[in-house]
Amino acid sequence: xxxxxxxxxxxxxxxRVRGQRKRALDGVRLTVSPREFLCVVGASGSGKSxxxxxxxxxxxxxxxxxxxxxxxxxxPGPDRGLVFQTGSLYxxxxxxxxxxxxLELLAxxxxxxxxxVDWYLAETGLAAVRRSxxxxxxxxxxxxxxxxxxxxxxxxxxxxxxxFGALDVQTKExxxxxxxxxxxxxxxxxxxxxxxxxxxxxxxxxxxxxxxDPGRVAxxxxxxxxxxxxxxxxxxxxxxxxxxxxxxxxRASHRREVIR
Amino acid sequence: xxxxxADRVPGVRTAWPPLPRRTRPSRTVLTIRxxxxxxxxxxxxxxxxxxxxxxWVVLSASGAVPATFLPSPxxxxxxxxxxxxxxxxxxxxxxxxLRVLEGFGLAVLVSVxxxxxxxxxxxxxxxxxxxxxxxxxxxxSAFIPLLIIWLGLGxxxxxxxxxxxxxxxxxxxxxDVVRGVPRSLVDVSxxxxxxxxxxxxxxxxxxxxxxxxxxVRVNAxxxxxxxxxxxxxxxxxxxxxxxxxxQRFLQTDKIFAVLVVIGVIGVMIDVALxxxxxxxxxxxx
Numbered sequence: 426x427x428x429x430x431x432x433x434x435x436x437x438x439x440x441r442v443r444g445q446r447k448r449a450l451d452g453v454r455l456t457v458s459p460r461e462f463l464c465v466v467g468a469s470g471s472g473k474s475x476x477x478x479x480x481x482x483x484x485x486x487x488x489x490x491x492x493x494x495x496x497x498x499x500x501p502g503p504d505r506g507l508v509f510q511t512g513s514l515y516x517x518x519x520x521x522x523x524x525x526x527x528l529e530l531l532a533x534x535x536x537x538x539x540x541x542v543d544w545y546l547a548e549t550g551l552a553a554v555r556r557s558x559x560x561x562x563x564x565x566x567x568x569x570x571x572x573x574x575x576x577x578x579x580x581x582x583x584x585x586x587x588x589f590g591a592l593d594v595q596t597k598e599x600x601x602x603x604x605x606x607x608x609x610x611x612x613x614x615x616x617x618x619x620x621x622x623x624x625x626x627x628x629x630x631x632x633x634x635x636x637x638d639p640g641r642v643a644x645x646x647x648x649x650x651x652x653x654x655x656x657x658x659x660x661x662x663x664x665x666x667x668x669x670x671x672x673x674x675x676r677a678s679h680r681r682e683v684i685r
Numbered sequence: 686x687x688x689x690x691a692d693r694v695p696g697v698r699t700a701w702p703p704l705p706r707r708t709r710p711s712r713t714v715l716t717i718r719x720x721x722x723x724x725x726x727x728x729x730x731x732x733x734x735x736x737x738x739x740x741w742v743v744l745s746a747s748g749a750v751p752a753t754f755l756p757s758p759x760x761x762x763x764x765x766x767x768x769x770x771x772x773x774x775x776x777x778x779x780x781x782x783l784r785v786l787e788g789f790g791l792a793v794l795v796s797v798x799x800x801x802x803x804x805x806x807x808x809x810x811x812x813x814x815x816x817x818x819x820x821x822x823x824x825x826s827a828f829i830p831l832l833i834i835w836l837g838l839g840x841x842x843x844x845x846x847x848x849x850x851x852x853x854x855x856x857x858x859x860x861d862v863v864r865g866v867p868r869s870l871v872d873v874s875x876x877x878x879x880x881x882x883x884x885x886x887x888x889x890x891x892x893x894x895x896x897x898x899x900x901v902r903v904n905a906x907x908x909x910x911x912x913x914x915x916x917x918x919x920x921x922x923x924x925x926x927x928x929x930x931x932q933r934f935l936q937t938d939k940i941f942a943v944l945v946v947i948g949v950i951g952v953m954i955d956v957a958l959x960x961x962x963x964x965x966x967x968x969x970x
Contacts, residue, residue, distance in 0.1 A: 483872050503878035513873040517891050517968040526887075527877035558968050571873075578877055 429495075430614045431457040431480065431582050436489035438475050448639035449475045453489070455633065455642065457582065462608055462615045464629035466622055466671065468679040472640025473618040477586050480616065481507045494581050503527055506575030510587045514559040514570055521546060521555040523570050527578040545573040548607060565596040572604070576611060585617035589624065598656060601628055609652065622675060626650075626667045627659055634671060636678030643678040646671060756938035765942035773927070778946065780922040781912055784840070788847025789908035793901060796852045800859020800897075805889055810860065817853045825850030826914050833918070843915040850911040851904045858903070862896030863889060895966030902958040909951050 438450040450472040457463050467473050478484045482501040491498045528538045546552045549569040589597045625632045629648050636643035714721050745757040768774040802809035836842040874884045916925025931939035
């Protein structure tokens with residue numbers, strides 16, 4: 426057994442809704458190894474986003490323990506970079522100054538900071554728009570800035586919360602290829618939350634299915650696709666089979682609202 | 686599988702008579718939130734200035750109202766020119782402007798940090814908002830007698846009125862602006878390694894700047910009102926003082942001229958602040 430980047434032990438999270446306690450996550454156990462790309466799927470209400478916000482340190486678990494590289498989480502920090510679905514860029518900062526935000530807080534000389542910002546801008550294909558303001562960018566470009574900005578802090582684990590959920594299908598596929606490329610180029614451990622099963626199977630080295638009400642781990646599936654998979658992988662029988670079995674698991678663990 | 690909609694009654698929809706159709710009115714100048722032509726906009730704007738002015742000209746020229754009550758535009762212009770020529774106007778404008786700069790400037794210096802504290806921290810809100818929410822409903826002009834007793838007839842009491850009249854509103858409006866900073870922006874800053882002070886300095890404040898300028902613009906208008914009120918009582922110079930003097934000698938033409946000057950300066954302040962806002966808030970456009 427090798428090192429563990431991220432570990433969740435019996436994590437529970439309760440919310441109070443109109444005076445009533447509601448359990449969002451119930452005894453979640455999860456380990457993420459270095460260089461893994463773990464995708465968490467589940468229907469709405471499965472506590473996916475709660476899980477990510479706990480790991481980010483933006484909320485605290487009701488019980489249980491979360492550790493990153495063996496350190497217990499006490500709050501948010503640059504060792505766990507976070508990318509939201511939309512709208513988390515600093516609108517008054519240009520693309521390059523958004524990417525530089527985390528580095529500006531550190532004792533780095535200008536040349537060193539510039540070198541790193543340049544690399545992340547090139548890696549995410551943003552060099553041409555480096556002096557643009559966020560509002561001048563497309564949705565895909567904005568998400569690339571958010572990813573570059575989080576990566577520039579060299580996090581132990583990159584947390585992605587439905588990062589491509591607001592994008593059109595074509596842009597979404599471009600972004601899927603890009604994030605896999607970045608994952609391979611940087612060797613960053615990734616924990617991504619999505620409701621899109623196809624996306625989870627295509628991106629992940631492993632997929633975890635969360636059941637709803639309360640959120641808990643229902644299944645884990647290893648994805649035996651090649652590390653350098655491209656979009657053609659989505660057409661292979663192996664992919665279809667994996668996708669179908671994950672879909673069945675999600676469906677089985679979802680509280681149904683309508684039947685026909 | 687459970688059926689959450691157990692009471693659903695399925696069935697094919699029967700053939701109802703067609704729904705009545707409503708005619709759609711065509712676009713007019715009064716369609717809600719729809720741009721109008723440049724010509725129409727200019728015509729409306731010009732009309733809003735020209736029509737009242739024309740009424741004034743006709744009313745004063747017809748002699749329906751005595752000139753002592755309603756001086757003619759020409760008489761007002763002459764009175765204004767006379768004040769400008771004698772240097773009286775420059776002194777009055779200077780005195781009044783200085784009072785606004787001091788009183789309102791002080792209010793901004795106090796209210797903006799106060800508003801940031803109230804907007805950024807729940808503790809700040811709990812501590813200051815009840816008392817400020819109460820104080821702002823006390824009319825500043827009602828404090829004039831009290832302030833004269835406390836601070837005398839000189840400058841301090843006038844500056845205090847300006848300060849009291851604007852500081853609370855500006856603090857509450859600033860707090861609202863700060864509360865408008867998206868939660869996700871604050872959260873993401875912490876995950877990028879920012880500490881509390883850095884989040885305030887590098888995220889909350891820059892995001893709030895355009896909104897704070899808007900608040901200052903609104904309250905600058907209020908300050909400009911309060912200064913004239915303050916000068917109505919025991920002054921020796923200033924635009925408000927000039928109005929009281931003119932009233933004593935029934936010089937309505939002079940009162941009108943001062944009112945025009947007050948209006949023009951107010952518009953100039955507004956335009957200047959709009960310009961600053963457009964410049965620093967380009968990212969928000």
